[in-house]
Every structure is written in C-alpha cells, then in structure tokens.
Amino acid sequence: MSSPVQIVLVLAAVCYVLVRRMMGEPAEAKRMLVLPAVLGAIGLSQVSADLKSPLSILFLVLTAGISVVIGALRGASVRVSARDGLAFVQYTGVTVALWVANLAVKFGANFVLRAIDPQDAAALGNSLLLTLGAGMLVEGLVVLAKAVRGEGRILWAKGKDGAPHQLSPWLDSMQQNRNGRTAPAGTPHAEYGSDTGPTPSTGTQQQFRR
Template identity: 40%
Template sequence: MNLAMIALVVLLVGYLLVRRMTGQLMEARRMLVLPAILTVIGLASLNSATLSATAIGFLLLGCIVGIGFGLVRGYTVRITERDGTAWMRYSIASVGLWIAAIAARVLLISVESAIDPTAASAAGQATMMAVGIGFLAESVVVLYRAMHSDATIVWRADKSGGHTVSPTLADMHNRVRGGGSKIR
C-alpha cells in the first residue's frame, strides 16, 4: 500500500470517526453508500496477477476481522431520537473498538509479513476494502437496531433541513415494529 492510499484511508476513517463521535442524523444512504464505495475502491486496487492463494487467504482474514469488529461496534453505537428522527453517536466503547481494530490490523500485518511478505504486500493493497466492509457491517447493525425504535429513519437529508424517506426502508421499518404485513 502506497503512502497516498494510507493517507486516504486515515482521512476517511478520521472523518467518519469525528462525525460519529459528535453525533449525527442517521442518514441511511450515507451509512450504506460511503462504506460500499470504500469497499469497491479497495477491491479495484487489487492486482489479480499478484494474488496468490496465500494473499487471498490474508485478504479474506482481514475482511473477516473488519466485519467482526464492525458487527460488534454496531452494538455499541448510541441511537437516540430527535424531532422524530433517529440519530447515532459513538460511545467510548465504539472508539475503544476502533483502537482495538487498528491494533489487530497492525498485528495481522506483522504476522502476515513474517509468513509471506509478498502475499502480505498484495493483501495489504485491500486495506480500504476491509475498512469499508467493517463500516458496512457496523451500519447494517445500527440500522437494524434503529428499526426497532419509533424514530423515522431518514434516507437522505438535504441542506435546507428537509428529509427524504425511502419507501422501501419505511416499509421495512414498519414491518419490524409489527405494523403492516409480515415478510414471509
């Protein structure tokens, strides 16, 4: 992974951390699309010609670790209601899990490099993919938890303070809370 990619990952993660630590409107589009973009960029950065079986194994391990931390972190996010809409905010545990995830990633890189430096380097190109997948797993858990509240889950917020609600998301929210027809 080159220096520019490392800087980009640090900036994106830092941006998301600050926003989520200060509290923000739970905007489903932003919660799902940005991590998906990070994942696709990470996937696109892979050079399939240099991916050995060991590199693919390291890559999968990194993604599994990212998903695991994301799922657990999703349960530590505080969900509140403001003016009828769902808001989210990182707790101390959320930040602690980020620190643990970074430490685990550093340890994983060290172990992978000791086993096979070439494969570790190839798998390291997909760090952004692992980060994106971790954020996506977190977002899915947070949205799932918010579905059990009475607060409106916003799809997109506009600059004027208005909100767009996704009919599909609103229908899922209604079904989870017990209204409407059940999913079979």
C-alpha cells in the same frame, strides 16, 4: 501496496467519522450503506490482480472476516435514540475502542505477513479499503436494524443548503411493520422537511403521495 498518502487519507476519513458520530448525528442510510459498498468495491478491484498465493488469500480472508465481526460489534455498541422525530446515532467509547482494534488487526496482519513473505505483504497491503469497507457496511446494517426498531424515522440522505431531507419508503415500511405505525408510501426517496414533515417531491422525482 497502499501508498502512504492513501493510508493517511483513509485514517483521516476514519477520524472524521469518529468525531462526527461521537458528537452524534441523524442516522443517514445512504452514508451507512452506499459509501462502504463503494469503498469495498474499490478495494476489491485493487487486490483482485495481486492475490496469487494461498498465503496472501488466507490473510485477506482472515483480516476481512475479523473486520466484519468487529464491524458488527461496533454497530451493536452504537447508541441509537429518537430526536426531533428522527433516528439519532452516537458512538460510544466501546465503538471507538473497536475501531482502534480493527485498525490494529489490519496493520498488524500486514506486519506479520511482511516478516513471512514481503511479496505477499505487498499484495495484501492493497486490501485496506476492502476490509474497512466490509466492516463499515456490516456496522451500518446493524445500526439501521436497531434504528428500525426505534421510533425515529431514518433518513436516506440529509438535505443540503436548506433542502428537505430525503426519506426511504422501504425503511419507513420496515418501521411500520415492526412498530405498527403508519408509514408514507411513495417514490424511492420521499422528502422530509425539518418543520413541516413529509412534503411533496419536486424536480426529477415523482410526486410523493400520502
């Protein structure tokens, strides 16, 4: 079963995401896609050896399915706009309520299963990262789909310490096809300066060409 420390850390991370996105921030594809996928993979490795009974597998499938549905609803509730040429995302009250519902379903299912079979509940207790990761991944996909239909360009990753932001040409290409605007072609992650726009990549990346 997930340890109390792990549960507290996960809840703290969720609260951190809630606060940041309620305030609003640029859409960052890497954070929306890679992080949930990693969490889901870690969660899957934690439960793969423990799920042995049909009941525990059924509860896992149900809770994961509900998490995916709620994740899609969260994504649909997120407000997406364009600010300073970038896609900007902001959580709404509905998004927060859906997060609370997601956690309530997960911990409620664990409580019900514990009353039925404590051994199965212990196996299901390790699935917290898996179910949350799956829901967050679907949420990210829905938000990015909304952002692609908008005018603001989608970051792959925000630059740190004054470095240019990284862009994703495949997301630019999707926006180009959707909105009919010109998107730059180039390497897997082009760079975007906050004032000067797309700039040549340096270091280990190949050169970015317009």
